[in-house]
Amino acid sequence: MSSKPISAPSSLAKIWRTLAFRLTAAYASAGLGLVLLATFSLYLVLVSELNRSTELFLRDKVNVLSTMLRERPDDADSLREEVELESAARRYEQFYICLKDQEGKVLLMTPGMADQLNLSMLSSLLNAPGGAALPMTGTQGKSFRVIAATAHVGGTQGRPVTIQVAVDVSQKDGLLRRFRLWFWCTSGILLVLFPLVGYRIARQGIRPVEEIATTARRITSSHLGERIAAEGYPYELASLALTFNNMLDRLEDSFERISRFSADIAHDLRTPVNNIRGEAEVALARARTIEEYRDALESSLEETVRLSELIGNLLFLARTESPLTHLRLEAVDLAELLEQVRAYYEASAADAGVTLTSGGAAEPVIVDLDRTLMQRAVSNLVSNAVAHTPEGGTVAILSESEAENVRIAVADTGVGIPPDALPRVFDRFFRVDPSRSKASGGTGLGLSIVQGIAQLHRGNVEIASTPGVGTRVTLCLPKRHPRNAPVA
Ligand SMILES: Nc1ncnc2c1ncn2[C@@H]1O[C@H](COP(=O)(O)OP(=O)(O)O)[C@@H](O)[C@H]1O
Numbered sequence: 001m002s003s004k005p006i007s008a009p010s011s012l013a014k015i016w017r018t019l020a021f022r023l024t025a026a027y028a029s030a031g032l033g034l035v036l037l038a039t040f041s042l043y044l045v046l047v048s049e050l051n052r053s054t055e056l057f058l059r060d061k062v063n064v065l066s067t068m069l070r071e072r073p074d075d076a077d078s079l080r081e082e083v084e085l086e087s088a089a090r091r092y093e094q095f096y097i098c099l100k101d102q103e104g105k106v107l108l109m110t111p112g113m114a115d116q117l118n119l120s121m122l123s124s125l126l127n128a129p130g131g132a133a134l135p136m137t138g139t140q141g142k143s144f145r146v147i148a149a150t151a152h153v154g155g156t157q158g159r160p161v162t163i164q165v166a167v168d169v170s171q172k173d174g175l176l177r178r179f180r181l182w183f184w185c186t187s188g189i190l191l192v193l194f195p196l197v198g199y200r201i202a203r204q205g206i207r208p209v210e211e212i213a214t215t216a217r218r219i220t221s222s223h224l225g226e227r228i229a230a231e232g233y234p235y236e237l238a239s240l241a242l243t244f245n246n247m248l249d250r251l252e253d254s255f256e257r258i259s260r261f262s263a264d265i266a267h268d269l270r271t272p273v274n275n276i277r278g279e280a281e282v283a284l285a286r287a288r289t290i291e292e293y294r295d296a297l298e299s300s301l302e303e304t305v306r307l308s309e310l311i312g313n314l315l316f317l318a319r320t321e322s323p324l325t326h327l328r329l330e331a332v333d334l335a336e337l338l339e340q341v342r343a344y345y346e347a348s349a350a351d352a353g354v355t356l357t358s359g360g361a362a363e364p365v366i367v368d369l370d371r372t373l374m375q376r377a378v379s380n381l382v383s384n385a386v387a388h389t390p391e392g393g394t395v396a397i398l399s400e401s402e403a404e405n406v407r408i409a410v411a412d413t414g415v416g417i418p419p420d421a422l423p424r425v426f427d428r429f430f431r432v433d434p435s436r437s438k439a440s441g442g443t444g445l446g447l448s449i450v451q452g453i454a455q456l457h458r459g460n461v462e463i464a465s466t467p468g469v470g471t472r473v474t475l476c477l478p479k480r481h482p483r484n485a486p487v488a
């Protein structure tokens with residue numbers, strides 16, 4: 001089974017589906033949007049501040065003149081100075097003042113005002129004195145802000161005079177214009193710059209993912225040793241890489257087991273077949289007596305039995321791993337089952353000079369079990385224990401009942417298992433000492449079968465061993481198989 005690798009998108013239509021494109025678009029639009037928003041609000045603040053300062057200036061002028069007219073109506077020199085000279089001293093932001101009586105006759109006016117402003121237009125614009133400052137364009141195209149107010153000469157009952165003040169704001173307008181120009185230019189540059197920077201950042205962020213994908217693509221069953229070097233990756237991707245590496249570890253381990261398993265099967269099948277073939281070839285090499293033929297057939301039969309046992313075990317193991325396997329569950333008295341196994345092994349244990357005992361709870365413990373399978377599992381444990389216990393030792397079959405589970409333990413005072421071999425004893429075909437096991441007829445499938453049976457019963461199996469002291473294998477099984485448990 002092979003799946004086509006997802007290649008980089010070629011057509012433009014597909015580019016929008018790439019992560020780099022989406023990140024770039026998101027980054028660029030967010031960045032640009034924020035910059036535009038910030039600049040625009042800055043512009044609005046600037047406009048309102050400039051307007052405010054102009055307005056304050058105009059109102060200040062109006063106030064000064066009103067006060068002068070009211071408080072010092074006879075001081076014509078100061079008034080003239082204020083109207084005619086002060087503006088002339090300024091280079092920028094020049095202002096113009098015009099004082100008119102009620103008939104519209106000009107009393108005093110800043111020199112040059114008539115050149116800059118259309119006075120009748122100014123008067124009609126400011127027909128309601130006392131309002132806010134208004135914008136007006138001068139005769140030479142300059143921008144002005146204008147304001148008007150009424151003052152009374154010599155006090156509130158005095159003769160009313162209209163004060164018109166205009167200030168040249170083309171400087172400020174120029175500033176705003178330059179600001180807007182700068183704003184559009186910068187926006188144009190950012191429009192190009194943001195996507196470029198965004199793309200670079202996105203590519204940098206995605207690179208580890210691509211590296212992971214490249215490594216994953218390189219990995220095949222014969223190249224399971226490849227790992228992703230996650231140093232320097234950001235935390236999230238490092239943990240992705242680590243998860244990926246862990247998965248590879250497990251896969252590599254499984255592959256190794258499978259290939260070892262196949263090699264072991266081949267080896268274990270070949271030996272008896274070779275033996276049978278050798279026997280037959282030797283027997284057929286020349287004429288034999290009936291006795292010799294019988295011997296040859298007998299030893300072939302022995303090998304055949306071994307072979308069919310091995311095949312039977314392998315099939316059995318395959319079956320225990322299939323999710324379709326059904327248990328024939330029944331309520332079994334545990335003590336009775338263990339006693340049956342003990343009785344079965346009594347003779348062979350006695351032959352080996354090993355004491356075999358069984359014991360457990362005083363009250364009968366009833367467990368949901370597949371009787372045949374469980375007998376087989378316990379038998380495998382007892383036969384292992386007897387085989388690895390020297391003369392004079394003991395093998396005990398024990399049971400212990402807990403609230404939900406039962407524990408079946410087979411403990412011996414035998415040779416034990418070295419710690420480095422202990423984690424592997426449940427592997428198929430694993431034997432601590434193959435030559436010794438061969439003598440005892442073992443193929444290394446016994447404990448795998450025990451484990452398979454325990455798992456079928458939704459239980460597990462544990463082993464503890466000390467070399468030279470003994471071994472204890474414990475099966476832990478639920479009393480009520482989930483399939484039989486009453487629905488709550
Ligand atoms: N009770 C035990 N004492 C010492 N070694 C044991 C015991 N049970 C199992 N072993 C070791 O575990 C290996 C695997 O056991 P098993 O799967 O039953 O295979 P087999 O008995 O066919 O060799 C045995 O070869 C043996 O080395």
Ligand SMILES: [Mg+2]
Pocket residue numbers: 380383384442444445446447
């Ligand atoms: Mg065994």
